[in-house]
Amino acid sequence: MKSVSYMRFPAWPYLAWPCAALAGLVVPALAILLLADAAAPLASAGGPIFAVGLMGSGMIGAAAGGSLRFGVFLALATGAGLIILSLALGMSPPSYAASxxxxxxxxxxxxxxxxxxxxxxxxxxxxxxxxxxxxxxxAVVATAFAAPGALPDWLLALLPAQWASTAIQTALAGTGMRAAIRPLVALAGTAAATLLVSSLWPRRWPYLVMFTTWIGVSALVLYGA
Structure with missing residues (x-):
């Protein structure tokens, strides 16, 4: 059985890399530039920006390269790059690096x-x-940020990108990680279930585990808020 972390394809889909760069780096970087003059932009809007950046580069990169490790590397490199950009623009550095x-x-x-x-x-x-x-x-994360209350809570609780946005925003705001525990548990739980499905592919029954986990952690986020 092939490893989850690496699979070789006959030809890499080269169009995927501009898309990953656009969704993961260019759009979040433009958002940071637009917010450069705002008061404490990272503390107020950093969560959605970084979440979209990590998601765009990590998910598309892993899918295009067939590599879990490569996707994680791209996501973390993107996050680091966006933080460096914000510091270069004179924004205050994050106070809680570990979180x-x-x-x-x-x-x-x-x-x-x-x-x-x-x-x-x-x-x-x-x-x-x-x-x-x-x-x-x-699109949902951006809408939730731009128009709070426009989307139902149950919809936001279903989306991993919104979990990441909440966890990162909590860390950036320095309000303590207690509010981020449930989103982090949700992200970790769905990651574990997804990796189980990948490792046992093409068996279908692990999908039941994955979707059950997703619904369960979504309920945790929704009713634990």
Whole structure:
């Protein structure tokens, strides 16, 4: 059986890399530039920006390259790059590096695990599925930030990107990690279930475990808020 962390394809889908760069780096970087003059931009909007960046690069990268580790690396490199950009623009550095690091690593693994599953189940077309997922979840995260209350709580509780946004925002705001425990548990739980499905592919029964875990941790996020 092939390893979850690496699968060789006849030809890499080169179009996937511009898409990963656009969704994971360019769009979040533009958002940081637009917010450069705002008061404490990272403390107020860093969560959605970093979550979309980690998701775009990690999920699409893992799906395109067929590599969990590569997706995690891309996601963390993107997060580091966005932080460096914010510091270069004169924004205040994050005060809770350990909390932010924990949120980044958990989110990166969760997003890359989904991308690796798309690669295993859809081969070289997996990145297209990842692109659609990233676009849909990013739109919801952006809407939730721009228009609080416009979307129902149950919908937000279902989305890993929103979990990552909440966890990262909590770390950036320095309000303590207690409020981020449930989103982090949700991200870690879905990552573990997704990796189980990938490792046992093409067996179908692990999907029941994955979806049951997803619904369970979503309920944890919703009713534990």
């Amino acid at each position: 932010i690091g924990l949120a980044f690593v958990t989110a990166a693994i969760s997003f890359a695990a989904r991308g690796a599953l798309f690669a295993r189940s859809a081969s070289e077309k997996g990145w297209i599925i990842a692109l659609g997922v990233v676009g849909g979840e990013a």
